[in-house]
Amino acid sequence: MLTKFLLFLAVLFSPSVFASTSGSSGQLLDLTATTAGYLALFIFVFSYLLVMGEEVIHLRKSKPVLVAAGLIWGIIGFIYVQNGMSELSEAAFKHNLLDYAELFLFLLVAMTYINAMEERQLFDALRAWMIGRGFSLRTVFWLTGFMSFFISPIADNLTTALLMCAVVMKVGGINHKFISLACINIVIAANAGGAFSPFGDITTLMVWQKGVVQFSQFIDLFIPSLVNYIVPATIMSLFVVNRTQKVQEEKVIMKRGAKRIVGLFLLTIATAVCTHTFLGLPPVLGMMTGLGFLQFFGFFLRMTFDKSVAKKRKLAERAQDEKRLTYLGHVVPFDVFTRIARAEWDTLLFFYGVVLCVGGLGFMGYLSLVSEAMYTHWDVTYANIAIGVLSAIVDNIPVMFAVLTMNPDMGLGQWLLVTLTAGVGGSLLSIGSAAGVALMGQAHGVYTFAAHLKWTPVIALGYAASILVHLWLNASLF
Numbered sequence: 001m002l003t004k005f006l007l008f009l010a011v012l013f014s015p016s017v018f019a020s021t022s023g024s025s026g027q028l029l030d031l032t033a034t035t036a037g038y039l040a041l042f043i044f045v046f047s048y049l050l051v052m053g054e055e056v057i058h059l060r061k062s063k064p065v066l067v068a069a070g071l072i073w074g075i076i077g078f079i080y081v082q083n084g085m086s087e088l089s090e091a092a093f094k095h096n097l098l099d100y101a102e103l104f105l106f107l108l109v110a111m112t113y114i115n116a117m118e119e120r121q122l123f124d125a126l127r128a129w130m131i132g133r134g135f136s137l138r139t140v141f142w143l144t145g146f147m148s149f150f151i152s153p154i155a156d157n158l159t160t161a162l163l164m165c166a167v168v169m170k171v172g173g174i175n176h177k178f179i180s181l182a183c184i185n186i187v188i189a190a191n192a193g194g195a196f197s198p199f200g201d202i203t204t205l206m207v208w209q210k211g212v213v214q215f216s217q218f219i220d221l222f223i224p225s226l227v228n229y230i231v232p233a234t235i236m237s238l239f240v241v242n243r244t245q246k247v248q249e250e251k252v253i254m255k256r257g258a259k260r261i262v263g264l265f266l267l268t269i270a271t272a273v274c275t276h277t278f279l280g281l282p283p284v285l286g287m288m289t290g291l292g293f294l295q296f297f298g299f300f301l302r303m304t305f306d307k308s309v310a311k312k313r314k315l316a317e318r319a320q321d322e323k324r325l326t327y328l329g330h331v332v333p334f335d336v337f338t339r340i341a342r343a344e345w346d347t348l349l350f351f352y353g354v355v356l357c358v359g360g361l362g363f364m365g366y367l368s369l370v371s372e373a374m375y376t377h378w379d380v381t382y383a384n385i386a387i388g389v390l391s392a393i394v395d396n397i398p399v400m401f402a403v404l405t406m407n408p409d410m411g412l413g414q415w416l417l418v419t420l421t422a423g424v425g426g427s428l429l430s431i432g433s434a435a436g437v438a439l440m441g442q443a444h445g446v447y448t449f450a451a452h453l454k455w456t457p458v459i460a461l462g463y464a465a466s467i468l469v470h471l472w473l474n475a476s477l478f
Contacts (some may be wrong), residue, residue, distance in 0.1 A: 028088065031365055040361060051350075052431060062353060066353045068353060069357045072357055076360055102282055103355070106287050107205075107347075108340065108348065109290060110156065113264075117258065117262065121254050124252045125254045131170060137178050137242065137243060138237060140168060141181065144182060145185045148164045148186045149229055152189070152197075152201075153197030153199060154197070156201065156202075158190075160190045165442050179446050180446050183443050188229055188424075190435045191424050192226070192462075195221055195424050202396075202434075206400055206404060208283070218419075227465050230462070235458050236458065256301065257297065261294070268289070268293060272287045351397065370406065380410055380414055384417045387425070388420075388422055388425025391425040392425050392432035393429065396433065400419075403418060416477065424462075424466060
């Protein structure tokens, strides 16, 4: 039985089944119109359908794409071995793996810092501050929206959306209509804010690391991104009842070192920027150096932990502060490696699968076909606008990775346009961005695909307006 199966594979993927540009000359094989190519496409599409159905089938999104990546590159490897060209497929795989490694390490450091801030209760203190002010629902709607817009360029849109969602759910209580509208508003704001910063979204990070847009040039997208948020938010705010929701006030005490960790995170970002700008080296070098900063600070917190707790306990006893005494009884030393362990590993592994799958399909020749169809036969502006609409259906990460792999010949204005559309286009549907998918889980049954879909025409107005503003405001860059 095994012999028959191997014989079937040999026939299926034999050199006669597909066309070769030139085997001996070292050129790549064109597998786009072959059984092997169609099989690879089917594997990728099927795995992505499983990813899109994660909320229904409860299958982690990393699992199908990990298997798909292995199968696609297995097909490629088998074919290239048959043609005596295994060194080409090996080099291509290593190139894609290096792209992922840079992205993985960069995100790992960023996630570690965000988790460290969360562990030091920085985000809890921010939430308590907002709740304690007694804002009206419409004020909370705008406040969480603008905070999402301005925090996401630093923290990233996913983390920002989760934080703001926690706020609106606590403020909204049983007011599901408000929570649903506020969640939609947060997703739009977080995605729009992430579009004008290399750290705001995975797609902008990929564009920056590729070198097609420099760090300082992302600021040209600030006003178009702001318009993308303001237009739908203004319309949706009219449907928010302007009354105050009574909630129980809470007091949160930030743990020692919380503000200094924020400072170290900003220093780490500055190190990454300088590494890329002045040294010509990948930004990941600066980020990993910043992880070293955090580790040294963690060592300092551990070494001075007992002395610090004893000092604060005496002050609390003098002031008869029972809450602080209770809090001090639950304080534990800071450990960097526990923060690393709490990184979103499913997301990190999902990126591996996506990068390798798209890289494999590109190696087969499919991205060249797409590039030919969109960036040769279409006007480049229309092609970049279509990329944004596509990112609402298919996650913007594989879409942007595909564009970067195609590497069409475009000016800075067009690269900024596709960065904008891929970032904010995901707001058109709840499944179009990591922020939307995460909030469907956090506000389960309240913020849903159908609830978001009702406001898609309004969000599309913001999408169109941001594009027009970019084309007008940054006309000199085209």
